[in-house]
Amino acid sequence: MRLGVNIDHVATLRQARKTFEPDPVFAALIVQQAGADQITLHLREDRRHIQDKDLELIKELVVIPVNLEMAPTEEMRQIALRIKPNRVTLVPEKRQEITTEGGLDVLGMKEFLKSYIIPLKAEGIEVSFFIEPQVEHVRASKDVGADAVELHTGKYANLWKEGKASQVKEEIEKIRRASIEAKNLGLRVYAGHGLTYHNVSAFVRELKDLVEELNVGHSIISNSVIFGLERAVKEFLSLIKE
Numbered sequence: 001m002r003l004g005v006n007i008d009h010v011a012t013l014r015q016a017r018k019t020f021e022p023d024p025v026f027a028a029l030i031v032q033q034a035g036a037d038q039i040t041l042h043l044r045e046d047r048r049h050i051q052d053k054d055l056e057l058i059k060e061l062v063v064i065p066v067n068l069e070m071a072p073t074e075e076m077r078q079i080a081l082r083i084k085p086n087r088v089t090l091v092p093e094k095r096q097e098i099t100t101e102g103g104l105d106v107l108g109m110k111e112f113l114k115s116y117i118i119p120l121k122a123e124g125i126e127v128s129f130f131i132e133p134q135v136e137h138v139r140a141s142k143d144v145g146a147d148a149v150e151l152h153t154g155k156y157a158n159l160w161k162e163g164k165a166s167q168v169k170e171e172i173e174k175i176r177r178a179s180i181e182a183k184n185l186g187l188r189v190y191a192g193h194g195l196t197y198h199n200v201s202a203f204v205r206e207l208k209d210l211v212e213e214l215n216v217g218h219s220i221i222s223n224s225v226i227f228g229l230e231r232a233v234k235e236f237l238s239l240i241k242e
């Protein structure tokens with residue numbers, strides 16, 4: 001299974017102070033150096049974390065594929081056509097949400113999405129839809145012309161956190177059915193959202209033959225803060241102590 005690392009939260013930390021560190025471009029290069037298969041980043045309409053310049057520099061500097069998550073707006077399409085990420089993942093976006101809630105309503109936006117993605121595909125950009133693991137949305141994604149679907153694992157993660165073992169199993173089966181449908185229709189299958197060091201192993205064990213790639217952000221960036229803290233303190237101390 002491939003790993004795409006979402007670096008948005010490095011930018012979240014920087015934007016908390018509107019300063020220059022931590023730099024998501026630097027983070028993207030480290031993620032690449034560590035062996036990840038892809039850099040994933042979400043340029044939100046409100047620019048709350050990743051900025052346009054970050055996207056430009058990351059596309060210029062990293063050699064592994066860049067997966068741009070974005071809302072299906074005209075502004076974002078123009079940016080994607082200019083920057084040409086390897087993949088665009090279309091996600092729903094609400095201003096007030098803390099993170100992406102729910103999948104794209106492909107069923108309800110079929111005609112719009114059909115024409116929206118044509119110029120992206122014409123530029124050779126892979127188009128993926130971030131959807132709930134429901135076969136109807138998978139079929140609609142195929143009808144619209146997507147190359148891939150990223151199945152939303154948020155519900156799986158929440159049920160796991162709440163210790164609801166039988167519902168976790170049911171959710172895995174839902175994701176399995178959606179993955180099988182997608183594969184049968186010739187769509188590539190990715191997954192992500194809310195995956196952590198705790199819940200990812202069971203997911204991989206169950207779905208490794210169907211899901212090609214995971215996109216993980218918050219948990220990896222959170223743990224990098226914790227794993228890196230001791231070293232950061234020691235280095236700071238070395239600057240102030242004789």
Ligand code: PXP
Pocket residue numbers: 006008042069089091099100130150191192193194195215216217218219
């Ligand atoms: N995939 C998509 C489409 C997302 O919107 C996000 C969150 O930005 C992720 C994956 C990563 O989710 P998390 O940060 O919870 O790992």
